[in-house]
Amino acid sequence: xxxxVLGNVTVxxxxxxxxRSVLRTGYGLFVTNLGISDFIMGVYLFIIAGADYYYRDVYxxxxxxxxx
Numbered sequence: 623x624x625x626x627v628l629g630n631v632t633v634x635x636x637x638x639x640x641x642r643s644v645l646r647t648g649y650g651l652f653v654t655n656l657g658i659s660d661f662i663m664g665v666y667l668f669i670i671a672g673a674d675y676y677y678r679d680v681y682x683x684x685x686x687x688x689x690x
Contacts, residue, residue, distance in 0.1 A: 623671060626664030633657035 637644065637654045644650030 623664050623667035626660055626667060630657045630661035630664060634661065 634654065634657045637650065637657065641650075645654060
């Protein structure tokens with residue numbers, strides 16, 4: 623998750639700030655959108671990791687109640 627967020631922030635910042643002219647091409651726009659979507663996926667992975675940490679060792683106690 624850390625590598626996904628940091629790597630894609632780097633791609634987004636580079637494309638939007640330093641290499642703005644490439645956004646006018648289809649390829650440049652596609653890579654920028656891919657960086658944004660991968661960044662959101664990295665945030666999602668952080669959320670999953672946080673939930674895993676929070677429910678570790680207690681999930682089995684509430685498993686049946688959560689399924690019903």
